[in-house]
Amino acid sequence: MSEQVEQREFQAEARQLLQLMVHSIYSNKDSFLRELISNASDALDKLRLEAFRNKDLEVDTSDLHIEIDIGATGTGIDKAARTLTIRDNGIGMTRDEVVELIGTLAKSGTGELRQKLREANQAGQTEELIGQFGIGFYSTFMVADEVELLTRKAGESSATRWESSGDGTYTIATVDDAPQGTSVTLHLKPADTDDELHDYTAPWKIRELVKKYSDFISWPIRMEVEKTTPAAEEGGEPTVTVETETLNSRTALWAKPKSEVSDEEYAEFYKHIAHAWDEPLDVIAMKAEGTFEYQALLFIPSMAPFDLFNRDGHTGVQLYVKRVFIMGDCDDLVPEYLRFIKGVVDAQDMSLNVSREILQQDRQIKVIRRSLTKKVLSAIKDLQANRPDDYATFWSQFGRVFKEGLISDGDNRDAVLRASSFASTFSESTTLADYVGRMKEGQEQIYYATGESKALLERSPHLEAFKAKGYEVLLLTDPVDEVWVGSVPDFDGKALQSVAKGEVDLGADDDADEAEHGDFTELLTWLKETLDEHVKEVRLSTRLTSSPACLITDTFGITPQLARMYRASGQEIPVGKRILELNPDHALVTGLRDALSASSEKDGLAETAELLYGTALLAEGGALDDPARFASLLADRLARTV
């Protein structure tokens, strides 16, 4: 059969990434081998599972392995050829899968990747980008100027050859004959004379890299090596034989006690299972004995994947049963707010045949999930208490996701709350326990403000009296904050109270107030009528020191920020009218009161009322309904006073 060779273009983002790789000066080029072995190992896992489930699949699974060849296959080592082949007899790919998996970037679901690429290119931060996106297969182009992939899917008769030199295009052809599985052949870039350390045609180098990066891989990784035996008699020729060596020790790291595993080994294992390039921030090893026996090895990453907020993003915990890989992204093993956790759970007494549907109902999985959750929460608490810098990294990367637990995990709400941190008017980052420790004499509640940015909140009129009294206010600026504050009533018996919601009693004495300020009844009634369209109530405030007025949401009302969030997600929810609170000490307020009782002509005063309302809205960062009208009222007023 004649080969139909077809030339195709990489998808745009893939092309940009390849560009990066081809020109990469990434300091850790060695990682390409880890990536290829990792892919091969995944492919073997998949085949074993497929063969187990589908008895009709005619494949030989008796010797699943990975093979590394320096030079052409079966000829021993041929350094001069400058090729390196990594072969597996795993699941393989169909032609369509090759196009889909290799020709496009499966991970480029969002525009964010494109954005990051552009930024990284400009700022010369490709190193970081490579780390962040963990660009598996494409990392081969750091060391090869041509890559050839030959693959045959288990159960199919024809195979696919894919070739590219990492420019904008690749060729793809259907071929008749190829062993089942996948082989990737790298045509290595010309040797760099002063770079012996990166000589990938040297057996010692390959041996070293496998040991370092892939020792724990459960499949044998083999390489043909030449063994030289000295000549039997003097003057004779030494004999060279070719032997097959297994390069990895294949020990499951999760089965070893933590003391016997080095940080580096854990880090490499993490990179393999998480398909990640960052270093893990923390390693959590667990062993449960008794009714349900299992081992778990979990990692807290140090860098958030760019799709962390994708709703269809997966958790990264793999399920093994008695050392056999069963499935990746096992969402039932950790709750959604811990979806950044990566790792492995190896259960002893579960059927190898278990499916996702069964797992959802499985009692054992529920038990495991509960204890993993507790363990992770205590690990985070531990970071917070003992490793502040690492905790800060954790929080900056995953805090926003973690806080979802305050809403979704009622059972562990207190633990999640304790392990969380928040910005406040006193501190860049504080725990609630520390906040409570600093509470002033007479302060009963934990005060917080929600809004779009810290800067905006800090200057909001709502905070004035709290600042004057020396009360600390939490400044909550993540969208999720708007939501969780509604489901967490208190901490350590101290109620959480929004500075912009409901009544706050900052200790002002009502009677003394009235004596001091005079009677505002007429003003309040009149303002309520005049601003009826905008507000449901007008009252005096204890929150304000320098602003004339502010707007308050009912205790159980929807804040404008929350309404905005719902709107952004396509849900329209009605925002009830709010309450206008007045500062009885402000000249504008007292002036308006006096003018009102002295005058019978109230039209001009109604404009003042509108301006007062508009100002309160603007000061909290809100949007005016009719900015043009507000502007013209204001301009008229100014014209009279210049």
Ligand code: ADP
């Ligand atoms: P990742 O491993 O993170 O998914 P890669 O770029 O390393 O990203 O690989 C892309 C995809 O190509 C893999 O998810 C897998 O489906 C497929 N693939 C790569 N190598 C192999 C292989 N040796 N055998 C079968 N499929 C493979």
Ligand code: MG
């Ligand atoms: Mg990979």
